[in-house]
Structures are given as C-alpha cells and as structure tokens.
Ligand SMILES: O=C(O)C1=C[C@@H](OP(=O)(O)O)[C@@H](O)[C@H](O)C1
C-alpha cells in the first residue's frame with residue numbers, strides 16, 4: 001500500500017495574523033553534519049522536523065553518532081570528532097534530499113570506510129556529476145550510474161585526497177559545500193570560486209564551530225588544518241517556507257500577516273527583493289543576529305503587483321522560491337520574464353516545465369524557455385494540477401487558490417513532508433480554504 005495526498009483549495013480568502021514557519025532546511029542539514037564531526041556536545045534549537053533534514057540526521061546515526069531528539073525542534077548531538085564516524089552497516093538512504101546526498105558525497109569521500117548513498121526516484125534522477133567530477137579531481141573514488149546519478153558508491157580515500165582550485169560552472173551552494181567538506185580531509189588547500197553568490201550557511205557555520213575558512217570575494221578556501229568545536233545553534237525559520245506566505249499575502253486582497261524569526265541571510269533574500277520590485281509591501285522588522293545568521297520579523301500586506309524582468313543576479317538568491325514567484329507573476333499586471341534559471345530544471349522536478357504546465361491548466365499564459373519562463377499576468381482559473389512529487393510545486397499551486405476563480409485540486413502532495421509538514425494546517429489557520437485528502441493505493 002502506498003499513500004497519496006491530494007490538496008483541494010476553494011478559491012479566495014486572505015492571509016491574516018502571525019506565524020512562525022519551521023526551521024531552515026539548509027541550516028538544519030548542516031547543524032547535524034558539523035555537530036556530528038565536532039568535539040563536544042552541540043545543542044540545536046529550531047531544527048526542521050521534516051523528512052529531508054531527518055534523512056541527514058538518520059544518516060549520521062547510521063554512522064555511529066548519538067543524536068537525541070528531535071523534540072520540539074531541539075536536538076542534542078554528541079560529536080564524535082572529525083575522524084570519529086563509523087562505517088554504516090547499510091546504504092545511507094537520503095530520501096528526496098539533494099542537499100544530503102551532495103554534501104555527504106564530499107564529507108564521505110575522505111573517510112576511512114566505504115559506503116553507498118541512495119535516494120528516492122526523484123533524487124535518483126538528479127545530476128551528481130557536478131559533485132563527483134570535482135571530487136574525482138581531488139582523488140576521490142565515487143561511482144555513479146552511467147547517467148551520472150545515484151546510487152553513489154563511495155570508496156573511502158582517507159589521507160589520499162588533495163586540495164584543488166575549482167571554478168564552479170554553475171552557481172550551486174551544494175557543490176560549494178560538498179567541496180569544502182571534502183577539503184576538510186584533503187592535503188593542501190581546497191579553493192572554490194562561484195560564478196555568483198550562493199547561500200553561505202556552510203561557511204558561516206564552519207566559522208561558528210571555530211573551523212578556519214578563508215573568504216575573499218567569490219572564493220572560499222579551506223584546509224584539513226582545523227577541528228570543529230561544538231557550538232549551540234539556533235536555527236531561524238526558513239525563508240523558503242516563509243515565501244509561500246509572502247506571496248500569498250501579497251496577492252490576496254485584505255491580507256495582513258507577520259512572520260516571526262525568519263532567516264534573512266543576504267544570500268537567501270532574493271524573494272523579498274523580487275516581490276518588492278513587483279510592488280509588494282513587505283517590511284523587515286526587528287533585525288537581529290542569532291548565532292551568526294541575520295534574523296527578522298517580516299510584515300506583509302496585500303498590494304497589487306506588476307510584472308517585471310527578474311534581474312538575473314537575484315536568481316541564485318531566490319532559487320527555491322520560483323515556483324511560488326511564478327504564481328505571483330500570474331497575478332501581476334503585465335508580463336514577468338525570468339531568464340538565467342536553468343538550474344530550476346534539475347530540482348526535485350523540472351520546475352520550469354511543471355509550473356508552466358500547471359499554470360496553463362489554470363488558464364494562465366505561461367511560456368517556458370530553456371532557462372526561465374515568460375508569464376502574462378491576469379486571472380487564475382481553477383482545475384486539477386499535478387505536483388510531480390515536488391513539495392514546492394504542491395505548495396505554490398495551493399497558494400494560487402487565494403486568487404483563483406474556481407477550486408484548484410493539487411495531486412501528489414505527500415512530498416510537502418520533505419520540507420514543511422505543517423504547511424496545510426498553518427495555511428488553513430491563516431485563511432486559505434484547503435482540505436487534505438489521503439488515499440491508500442494498492443501497489444504491486
Ligand atoms: O545548499 C543548500 O542547502 C541548497 C542549495 C540549493 O541547491 P543548489 O546548490 O543545487 O542550487 C537549493 O536549491 C537547495 O534547496 C538547498
């Protein structure tokens with residue numbers, strides 16, 4: 001038996017009140033990784049209790065790390081030190097999580113044991129050569145399928161990795177982080193240069209654990225000369241989860257919403273910049289720094305949006321927010337054009353094609369291009385769309401219901417649990433008329 005989840009959304013409504021969305025997914029992954037490799041005990045608050053981050057947590061338990069929790073977002077990690085991981089008895093199953101697989105491939109390349117990384121159907125179709133090629137140049141031994149996908153068979157090359165100077169062909173925080181983690185086990189200096197700024201949580205958290213990392217403009221360097229000292233971590237709310245509500249309140253007349261304690265690291269705030277360029281009314285309040293990461297409360301009030309050409313430099317800073325930004329564009333007056341976003345085609349689904357298909361079903365003029373989309377704003381109708389098992393597509397089409405003229409049914413929503421299990425309850429409490437149907441399907 002397998003489970004299938006369908007969301008049915010009645011049209012209209014507005015988002016009102018205040019909420020704290022769950023913890024940042026990127027930081028939750030990294031808190032487990034660095035906490036496990038640290039000397040001492042790390043306490044994490046605000047940990048994201050969703051499938052992706054839990055897959056990372058389970059992987060480290062499988063490698064012998066004692067981890068207590070999560071209980072109400074609190075996790076206690078009994079660090080085993082940089083060289084203390086043990087060989088897992090079985091392949092490490094990483095579910096739907098690209099971050100887990102790509103970061104772990106780097107971290108495990110230089111260990112004293114072999115292991116296999118596997119994932120679900122979506123993760124098993126995502127490109128891994130982007131990490132295994134530069135890792136091979138460092139001396140790693142990782143086998144992929146012929147297509148360059150998982151499962152990854154890693155032969156541990158303890159003491160045999162060498163630092164490289166790598167200029168990334170794409171703006172990817174996962175590739176950058178993978179190489180930095182491998183660099184912690186390599187001889188000499190590992191240097192990564194990015195073509196555009198991407199999220200820097202790995203660099204910040206390494207510094208928070210007292211591990212030396214050198215940053216100079218678009219280049220980050222690391223060596224094996226260092227150790228991680230346990231450090232308490234307070235994970236703020238995930239701006240990528242907050243984005244659904246920022247867009248929802250911006251498009252639904254009558255909305256007035258405050259989102260508390262949201263991470264506003266400048267490498268993540270592209271969604272605020274893009275929405276403001278479109279005319280959104282978003283205030284950033286009570287800015288503060290918590291555990292080396294900037295945090296604020298976000299106040300958003302409905303405001304009519306207009307179409308824009310999205311500046312390409314904002315793309316990596318809003319990379320996970322495009323599904324819901326496409327919904328904002330569909331509600332805006334005039335045309336919105338996105339380019340330079342070909343990375344969207346290799347996420348949990350092809351987010352350009354899947355969003356264009358769904359928007360067309362809802363009567364929106366949306367034309368996919370190889371690296372983006374052109375959307376003519378106007379009205380959103382009703383219909384049945386498919387999320388293709390992609391959490392962000394499921395949540396984006398749910399938010400579209402706020403401005404739809406007829407009910408929207410979103411099929412295949414189980415994967416919302418990978419990043420935001422509380423989404424359906426929270427969005428309902430704030431004003432969206434969403435009903436969740438669960439079906440059990442016979443599998444052969
Ligand atoms: O490093 C991270 O935590 C992430 C980086 C991004 O992926 P890419 O590096 O593939 O852009 C993003 O899409 C993903 O959700 C999380």
Ligand SMILES: C=C(OP(=O)(O)O)C(=O)O
Nearest residue numbers: 096097098099100320347
């Ligand atoms: C792309 C995403 O995550 P990952 O790459 O970790 O699967 C996401 O959460 O939108």
